[in-house]
Amino acid sequence: MPPSPESTQDQFFHRPELATALADQAQDTSLGTSGGMFLAAPRRTGKSTFLRQDLVPEFERRNLNVIYVDLWIDKTVNPAIHIANAIRTELARDDGSIAKTLKKIANMSKLTVGAWGNGLSFDLSQLKMAKDATLADALKALSTASQKKLIFVIDEAQHALTTDEGINALFSLKAARDSLNTDPGKYGMQLVATGSNRDKLATLVNGREQAFYGADMVSFPALGKNYVQWLVSRAKLNLDIDAATGVFQSVGSRPEPFRKALSQTRMQLAINPDQDANAMLAHLAAQGVRDAKADFLNTVASLPPLQSALLRELAADAALGSDVRRPGLFSAAMKTRLLARLDTEMGAAHGVSVESPTVQNALDKLREENFLWRSQRGSYSVEDEQFLAWLVEEDRRQ
Ligand SMILES: Nc1ncnc2c1ncn2[C@@H]1O[C@H](COP(=O)(O)OP(=O)(O)O)[C@@H](O)[C@H]1O
Numbered sequence: 001m002p003p004s005p006e007s008t009q010d011q012f013f014h015r016p017e018l019a020t021a022l023a024d025q026a027q028d029t030s031l032g033t034s035g036g037m038f039l040a041a042p043r044r045t046g047k048s049t050f051l052r053q054d055l056v057p058e059f060e061r062r063n064l065n066v067i068y069v070d071l072w073i074d075k076t077v078n079p080a081i082h083i084a085n086a087i088r089t090e091l092a093r094d095d096g097s098i099a100k101t102l103k104k105i106a107n108m109s110k111l112t113v114g115a116w117g118n119g120l121s122f123d124l125s126q127l128k129m130a131k132d133a134t135l136a137d138a139l140k141a142l143s144t145a146s147q148k149k150l151i152f153v154i155d156e157a158q159h160a161l162t163t164d165e166g167i168n169a170l171f172s173l174k175a176a177r178d179s180l181n182t183d184p185g186k187y188g189m190q191l192v193a194t195g196s197n198r199d200k201l202a203t204l205v206n207g208r209e210q211a212f213y214g215a216d217m218v219s220f221p222a223l224g225k226n227y228v229q230w231l232v233s234r235a236k237l238n239l240d241i242d243a244a245t246g247v248f249q250s251v252g253s254r255p256e257p258f259r260k261a262l263s264q265t266r267m268q269l270a271i272n273p274d275q276d277a278n279a280m281l282a283h284l285a286a287q288g289v290r291d292a293k294a295d296f297l298n299t300v301a302s303l304p305p306l307q308s309a310l311l312r313e314l315a316a317d318a319a320l321g322s323d324v325r326r327p328g329l330f331s332a333a334m335k336t337r338l339l340a341r342l343d344t345e346m347g348a349a350h351g352v353s354v355e356s357p358t359v360q361n362a363l364d365k366l367r368e369e370n371f372l373w374r375s376q377r378g379s380y381s382v383e384d385e386q387f388l389a390w391l392v393e394e395d396r397r398q
């Protein structure tokens with residue numbers, strides 16, 4: 001049976017004030033058009049949910065043309081394809097009526113409507129933006145056809161940095177934005193992006209040569225007491241909201257582990273109603289974090305020794321902060337550190353090579369297994385901030 005309208009509405013905790021405030025910011029041009037708005041917050045804290053359920057609908061209420069793309073949804077797909085497909089879907093909306101309009105617009109002969117609008121396959125060679133700037137052309141045409149300001153929302157934007165095509169797609173978006181915001185008779189364009197890691201997002205906005213140089217970076221506020229109140233009352237549990245909010249924060253303000261602890265609490269109370277619900281929630285949540293941490297550290301411990309050592313050296317460097325210059329992964333200093341670690345753990349006769357090709361191979365494996373993130377320029381960081389924190393804690397204890 002399909003869910004009733006009420007239950008669908010209730011599935012998410014909404015933050016309308018935040019949506020209004022951020023939409024106002026994105027539209028404000030009193031200080032000139034910025035390079036865009038970047039929202040940073042750790043993984044699984046509710047960025048995508050907020051974008052989809054609150055911010056995009058708010059933009060739509062304001063009669064703006066919104067294109068949303070999540071680069072995280074399928075990481076095996078080149079991020080440039082995700083971006084291009086999002087534009088293509090928009091062009092094909094309303095039974096291709098926009099695409100038909102596009103055909104009539106001058107200068108659009110380059111844009112093959114078959115491939116962009118209705119075609120099922122998508123050719124990567126279309127994405128050589130530097131040559132023919134098709135993405136930018138498509139966006140300009142879209143704006144002309146819709147006669148609305150365009151808001152391009154890229155979820156997990158840092159992922160675009162992992163391929164050349166992704167980087168080119170960002171440059172193309174920038175070209176489109178600059179021209180839509182400055183050419184007379186256009187309706188303007190703004191970019192909103194999210195990312196799970198401030199360091200990675202910083203690459204996008206801090207380098208003068210980067211596509212979104214000068215964009216405003218804001219810490220996206222975590223869910224808090226109001227969300228906890230909402231969820232606890234849905235679960236019909238009698239809990240102290242301040243204490244429960246503390247528990248929510250202790251699981252990194254992530255809804256999933258918190259929901260799990262709540263559901264376990266409810267089950268325990270059903271079996272034995274005399275127990276202290278607040279204490280039980282705190283206990284079960286802490287247990288959940290301990291289990292997840294132990295599971296992760298066990299996985300790291302069972303990696304091949306060089307991979308494990310590299311991951312922990314990278315974590316140790318990351319813990320020094322982003323303003324400390326780190327030795328290169330292939331430097332003599334790093335080789336010495338890796339050898340020292342391997343010697344301590346396995347004895348001097350371990351025989352593990354720390355020569356560059358072996359290190360490169362280990363880094364590739366760590367990336368394939370999603371422990372590491374690598375930018376197209378070759379800098380590496382630990383994929384998940386939670387993993388990073390656990391690795392650092394573990395290292396300090398030894
Ligand atoms: N406002 C909300 N109301 C209800 N559940 C939420 C809300 N925000 C996030 N969640 C839940 O938390 C989990 C992670 O959210 P998600 O939006 O995917 O995080 P992120 O995009 O930051 O990684 C999902 O299971 C989602 O349903």
Ligand SMILES: [Mg+2]
Pocket residue numbers: 047048049072155156
């Ligand atoms: Mg997300």
